[in-house]
Amino acid sequence: MVAIGFDIGSSFVKGALVDVETGKPIARARVPEVEIPMEAEQLGWAEQHPNLWWQYLCEATQKLLTESNINADQISSIGISYQMHGLVLVDRDLNPLRKSIIWCDSRATPYGEKAFEKLGKGYCKDHLLNSPGNFTASKLAWVIDNEPERYQKSYKLMLPGDFLAAKLSGIPQTTITGLSEGIFWDFKNDQVSKALFDHYQIDQSLVPEVVDNFTVQATVSKHGAQATGLKEGTPITYRAGDQPNNAYTLGARKAGDVVATGGTSGVVYALTDQLSGNELTKVNTFAHVNYQPQQKICGKLLNLNGAGIQYRWLHQLMGEVGYEKLNEMAQQAPIGSNGLLVFPFGNGAERMLDNKIVNGHISNINFNIHDNNHMVRATLEGIAFAMIYGIEILKNDGVDIENLKVGNDNLFLSDVFSKTIADTLGISIQMLEATGAEGAAKASISNVHQTQNKDNINITKTINPNPKLQDESMASFEHWKTQLINNII
DSSP: OEEEEEEEOSSOEEEEEEETTTOOEEEEEEEOSSOOOOBOSSTTOOEEOHHHHHHHHHHHHHHHHHHHTOOGGGEEEEEEEEOSSOBEEEOTTOOBSSOEEOTTOOTTHHHHHHHHHHHOHHHIIIIISSOOTTSHHHHHHHHHHHOHHHHHHOOEEEOHHHHHHHHHHSOOEEOHHHHHHTTOEETTTTEEOHHHHHHHTOOGGGSOEEOOSEEEEEEOOHHHHHHHSOOTTOEEEEEEEHHHHHHHHTTOOSTTOEEEEESSSEEEEEEESOOOOSOTTTSEEEEOTTOBTTBOOEEEEEEESSSHHHHHHHHHHTOSOOHHHHHHHHHTSOTTGGGOEEEOOOSSOBGGGTTBOOOOEEESOOTTTOOHHHHHHHHHHHHHHHHHHHHHHHHHTTOOOSEEEEESSGGGGOHHHHHHHHHHHTOEEEEEEOOHHHHHHHHTTHHHHTSOOOOOOEEEEEEOOOHHHHHHHHHHHHHHHHHIIIIIO
């Protein structure tokens, strides 16, 4: 038997088939060939049409089945991982009423600020574990205020993964994890936040049925089967936002576990059983995938919007130069890039900068000194330094980081990026062979076969800090941080 998992990102839809008995991957797929576009009608906006995600999920499924020669009858469970915080509004036929306002869209920031002021820091700290910020609830408030006719037609609100599960099954559902990432959940009372809904004047009937992350949530409908090639009746047994899912995939189960990812955005995600914190406006605290009212495991998430997208921007400017070549170029420049500084904040409001839109910056460029090698290294260092700055905020929020577990993809494949973090902080980085889609597939298995999820995660590489380089790396970071504080924020 085989499990199928999907990872619905803002750049690609990824799929994976995993053997139920061994937990080992059988096949992988990624669609489309070119990254999914983000539409921005105004500065700070970012939208994608949910039907595109559905189209690509169907294509990924068909590609997996065809290339692996796996029959749909062999698929025993479905797991879904998805880009967090996006808002999807649907009518009674589960058709989207507008494009999704996705995670990096900044338009709702003022709504979140007003809600934080009105509800009060005490309520937000004790009940929401966050300021409402620019999250899904605030995005919905923007729709209510600016597109009332669409709001009035709305039957259910959903996160991106909820929408795709509904397209597969025909049943609108969500999870406590999903509601928490939208800042809809009241952790103190273990229910949706009546105070928040009242403040934003959101009709609570818009919330779909709440199901557990690990359970038979629904099954593939006749329509879902026809569209995807999956068998009608195949159970959907797991869903989670991409960052909690990535953490779970990398083995994060208990308080004290810390993981990091370096995709379109960069994330450091630390598990805790303490429902408190000092950095409500900078650090996000969400219910982890194994959260239960009787065992409240949460993830403290430090997000950097401008991570891989900054590197992709540079890659596009460089033309035909591949990522491996870029890494080689970066190694030709010294630590600190001879004073050249890059600040990767050009992807909307940054939560860790108090939801400010500061945009990307390149500083101290000297036409007689700096070349492409310096530019590439400064970009990688700038993203790494931004993550380190975020880690300092996490430490102030009570998180102790002794080492990091990361996936063997995206930015952490760059030696310069990984070593900059390891050397500056003096910590080891364990790189594990795991992907979000495979993790979602494996997470789906236990609910069907009444067996423990088989992690089978191989450590592919360990990056240890070089004590001889720590002083130099830390000096470069402090220079970067001084420029950030004095000249940008």
